[in-house]
Amino acid sequence: MKVLGLIVEYNPFHNGHLYHLEESKKTSGADFAVCVMSGNFIQRGEPAIVNKWARAKMALSSGIDLVIELPLACAMASAEYFASGAVRILNDIGIVDYICFGSEHGDVAELDYIAQILVDEPEAYKSYLKKELDKGLSYPAARESALKKYAALKTISDINISEIIASSNNILGIEYLKALKRIKSNITPLTIKRINNDYNTENITGSISSASSIRKYISTKNLSSSDNVLATTLPKSSIDVLFEEIHAGRGPIFKEDFYPIITSLIRKMTPEQLKVFAYVSEGLENRIKSAADAAGTYEELIEGICTRRYTRTRVQRILMGILMGVTSEDINMLSRFDSPQYARILGFNSKGKQLLSQIKKKSSIPLVLKTADFIKSCDPVLKRKLELESLSTDLYVMCYKNPAFRKAGQEFTQNIIIM
Numbered sequence: 001m002k003v004l005g006l007i008v009e010y011n012p013f014h015n016g017h018l019y020h021l022e023e024s025k026k027t028s029g030a031d032f033a034v035c036v037m038s039g040n041f042i043q044r045g046e047p048a049i050v051n052k053w054a055r056a057k058m059a060l061s062s063g064i065d066l067v068i069e070l071p072l073a074c075a076m077a078s079a080e081y082f083a084s085g086a087v088r089i090l091n092d093i094g095i096v097d098y099i100c101f102g103s104e105h106g107d108v109a110e111l112d113y114i115a116q117i118l119v120d121e122p123e124a125y126k127s128y129l130k131k132e133l134d135k136g137l138s139y140p141a142a143r144e145s146a147l148k149k150y151a152a153l154k155t156i157s158d159i160n161i162s163e164i165i166a167s168s169n170n171i172l173g174i175e176y177l178k179a180l181k182r183i184k185s186n187i188t189p190l191t192i193k194r195i196n197n198d199y200n201t202e203n204i205t206g207s208i209s210s211a212s213s214i215r216k217y218i219s220t221k222n223l224s225s226s227d228n229v230l231a232t233t234l235p236k237s238s239i240d241v242l243f244e245e246i247h248a249g250r251g252p253i254f255k256e257d258f259y260p261i262i263t264s265l266i267r268k269m270t271p272e273q274l275k276v277f278a279y280v281s282e283g284l285e286n287r288i289k290s291a292a293d294a295a296g297t298y299e300e301l302i303e304g305i306c307t308r309r310y311t312r313t314r315v316q317r318i319l320m321g322i323l324m325g326v327t328s329e330d331i332n333m334l335s336r337f338d339s340p341q342y343a344r345i346l347g348f349n350s351k352g353k354q355l356l357s358q359i360k361k362k363s364s365i366p367l368v369l370k371t372a373d374f375i376k377s378c379d380p381v382l383k384r385k386l387e388l389e390s391l392s393t394d395l396y397v398m399c400y401k402n403p404a405f406r407k408a409g410q411e412f413t414q415n416i417i418i419m
Contacts, residue, residue, distance in 0.1 A: 002031050003031070003032045003034060003095050003098075003355065004024055004033045004097070004100060005099045007099070009211070010055045012238055013055065013058035013235065013238045014211060014214055014235075015208050015234065015235065017062070020194075023192045024190065030097070032352075033065050034065060034066040034093075034095075034096065036068045036070050039071075039075055041076050041392055043076060045314075046255045049254070050241070051253075052346055060348070065351040065355060067348065067417070068346065069346050069389075071344070073334035083178070086176075086179075087179035087187075091183055092363060093362070097187065098187065099188075099189050099190070101189075101190075101192075103172075103194065105164050105170045105191075110159050111174050112177050114174050116181070124153055129143060131146075136308055136309055140311070148162050219252065223243075230242075248405065250401075250402065258399065262298075265323065267293060271286050278330060279314070280318060280328075284310065287304070301319070305318075343366070344368040345369055374386055375387070394410070
């Protein structure tokens with residue numbers, strides 16, 4: 001029995017995801033596919049376009065056998081902690097043989113070489129990194145510059161580091177490889193070269209288009225289930241689930257929907273009160289307060305906070321952290337490399353049921369099938385993570401169009417998706 005592990009957001013599940021899943025199965029020769037998927041909020045600090053149970057249904061309809069939720073503390077963190085948390089789950093459930101990720105580069109050996117530099121952190125590299133950070137660069141920009149200089153120092157001419165780390169999926173792939181190395185995992189890493197469309201492209205360009213472009217299209221259209229553009233970019237099963245959610249008034253959800261809630265919270269606080277929240281430091285609390293007072297839209301709020309050091313994505317994660325009350329103390333407790341402490345099941349099919357029986361025998365972490373069974377755990381980290389999951393869902397559903405579905409507590413009442 002060979003088991004493939006994927007780390008995903010499926011926001012929403014589109015043809016590019018289907019291509020990656022099918023190619024990953026072929027490359028690995030796997031009999032089963034399990035994915036670790038972000039919940040209602042994703043790594044860029046935005047809400048998912050439809051809820052996690054709907055997206056689990058999309059995944060199961062397209063060839064995934066078991067969907068495990070990536071805890072919010074990891075799902076809405078930097079690439080390093082996002083990757084670390086997801087890899088740790090796939091490792092700790094004890095059944096995964098391969099992790100396969102998409103990358104622009106397509107050569108896992110060269111990505112692995114860069115990952116090794118970042119894990120080892122040679123003195124020369126650390127010195128370059130410090131100098132770049134001292135210039136006020138964001139961490140990603142400083143790291144890119146430091147890697148280039150280190151590569152030049154070592155006369156590494158056969159690997160184009162600059163080109164590799166300029167692409168977002170390459171960077172994420174490197175983080176997966178780092179995470180595997182740190183925990184000395186026996187899982188074999190594989191990569192599939194991405195085709196056609198860049199991750200950040202905002203215009204639909206064909207049958208395989210980026211999730212960003214699909215979300216943008218959905219946000220600007222009065223959609224029908226027979227929409228020709230969506231029919232070329234999403235599998236039919238994804239379209240069916242998407243419109244089931246739209247017709248029920250449970251989507252689509254966009255970050256702009258949270259503008260009134262987030263802005264009202266910030267306007268009621270002083271800069272000093274804002275300092276307790278995760279990643280708010282170095283005077284950023286003053287920029288956040290000023291931006292919230294001046295902004296009339298969510299876009300204006302973000303733009304008013306961004307600096308050379310604080311990227312757009314980082315600012316969006318900080319704002320969502322304020323919304324959910326995530327403090328610096330929470331991050332110190334939750335965002336560790338030995339985290340997370342559980343595997344929350346969102347959905348499975350008949351093959352996934354077989355996987356669950358194997359996980360129960362081999363996993364070093366508990367399976368969470370019912371949140372209510374674990375929410376009162378005496379483990380403070382597990383308890384806080386599940387509290388955040390519950391709160392994030394309560395806040396997410398507040399933006400549903402249909403008030404009948406806005407009630408709190410859905411983390412405890414929603415059934416696992418079984419197909």
